[in-house]
Amino acid sequence: MQRRKGSATGAVVAMAYVQIRRRPASFAGLAVALLLAVAALTLFGSLAAAQLSAPAAVARTQVDGPGLVVIAGAFGEIAVLVALFVVVNALGFTLRQQHRELALLRTVAATPRQVRRLIRAQVGVTVLTAAVPGVVLGRLGAAWFLGALQRRGMAAPGLRIPGTPVPVLLALAVTLLVGLGAVALAAGRITRPAPAAALTDGMVGQRRAGAVRLLAGVAVLAGGGLLLRLAATRRAEELDKAGQAALLGCLVLLTAIALLGPLAVRVLATVLGAPPRVLAPRAGWLADAHLRGYAARLSSAVVPVTLLVGLSGTMLIMTSTAEQAVRASGVATSVTKASDVWMRQAELGLLVCFAAVSTVNTLVALTADRRREFALLRLVGASRRQLLRMLTVEAALTTAVGVLLGAAVALGAAGAFSLAVTGSALPPLPGAASAWVLAGAAALTLPGIVGTGLWAVGGREVAAAPEAS
Template structure:
């Protein structure tokens, strides 16, 4: 299985680029915050007392908690698409007598190989980022001048072990379906999409929804003196709600696409009708595309609104770290890191989803569709995808920021910075629409008959 696994990676390098970038970011993130944690542990007590604030260990833990979770969320998403683009090949292996265990072993080999390839660059980037971040903290008086990043390899080893564990767990879940069904059915399934969302997935989505709601309730009931904890609970709750969106995404995407498709079919009768039919007929594919957009909008919107709400607290309220200039800087740095992860996930997903439709585009061309018509159809699909993703992300951000606002001001109506939120929506649209169109233009090139037969892949 190892030669076959490596052969697949050489044959489809684009399918593993997103996974490699996601693993690199995850490895760098864990290395960075692990190094900061180790620096605090290694520093003498007398040195650590030379700084104001909660301490480097607390900052690294609070700052890295959400960032690490998002990083591994991106890894799982990227791995799912790497396997999805190999679905047909894995199905063919099953038809020529490959056992389910061999199929899973092939996938594990690809995950291990990709992790090893990204380990050293991730370590280096994480170590450099830790030193620069520590220097910024020291410059702002949040870390003692004498603290240094130790030379221990423990953070790097922990980062590698964590990335490998998440990758192997995700690969086991992703390869489960293709390895358990009959070979002939696996080959048929590679060309079709199931019409219903599985009961187990819906139950898990409901559980995540309840968990996110409990976290938001915890955030809303925190006293004003614990506003930092309220912010962390609200941000973690938004991430859990986004997991619920990912699990129940096909159902939610189908409903939203049906609602938005009515005006689209009226405004653009030709391309709009075809785009609406594609989005509703392939709800799982639409869900895969909108979840990263929702992640980008949900997390960045939550942090932006929370920061604005904390800054507009009543003047008589007790000042906390949330409203201090240093904490605002920390929130901005964390927001920049989360946007980086979400942007990588969005671009990787949209490129993968659009690129795997080469045969579909070729079939449309064979039955008379022109390239210009396909581009118009893709334009409508791209706009609808962006709108659905923004709506889902805005719903999550609204719920999380309302919970935080309840703790901060006593009112569930947060302070919404309209201009900043507008830029978030614009950023999501800029990532979504051009990404889909650029990949689509590349996918419609080449002889249609050759693409349908598989020779263009």
């Protein structure tokens, strides 16, 4: 019996490996997301190990800040949460690329459990593929990060990154758990419906968001509002507590936007799509119709941009507001200390890496998946230039939707913080830093759509369309 189970497991792993070799491009985004997860967890695990394995005299050295273990734990927690979000997003598009094959397996008597086992095997093989470069990157990052903390007096000078394999093994185990959690969240669209329904769903595209998701989004949105109210009602001398409540409220609101993304994208696309429809009637109309018609899919591209703009904007505006309050009162807090500002910048850099991977992977997958649509448009007379113009308008609208949602979250969170510490709900806006955030959002979105569009529009299937007519 055990031999039969072992052979069945080996067959599933072999099938997963063959599938990855057949279509490596479909697994590229997932591999990069898992590589970043391994690297980040190895980095922060190595930092914690450096403190825990240090000699007693070095470990007792007084430092500026909460200590290396607390810093590593806080960053590691953020890395796990963000990695789960990004891996779910990347796995969703990996499954979309092989949706028809997995649905066909269901039609030939494969059970939902067997399909999930195959997907878990694919994730496991991908984790092993990303393990070596992720561990190397994480170890190098740990040495750099420890040196940066030591230069700022936040870590003891005598600490060194140990050679123990425990942080690496823990990083791989946690990354695998993140991947398996992503399977549980992303595989339901294939395993829940009946076999014929799963196959049909893959042909007709993504359905609208369900009522449960909308209700959950509204409930989380209300929770975010309560947190911002808590931040706004703090006394001026409780600046640190107001900042913590505002940042937590920002994260909760971003979660609500992730749940309500399809609805939010459809509403904003309707409003923002009006000018392009007037200024560029053909390309603008097509771009606006696609954004509204495929809002459920495009929301997964908008949400990472919203995450980037919302978190970075909140941190920048809160720091500017706190500095203004400190100049007025002369009392420094952890919000304005140079070491804590640097820590928030490092945290933001980690989030930017994950958001960049998620955004680029999503946009490339979405645009490349539309080659058939481009071929049909060519058949009805659209030129290559018109298709690229349409994609440019889509990219601009996608960027605008993500930026507006992120800016709304940032202004809400920072406004609550400003009301608590200055008495005004209108915080000071750092102009130059805000411009860099907007430029970063555009740099992630525009090249991803237009660049992939150049490849997709120039493909043989699309180029041959006029000849077929």
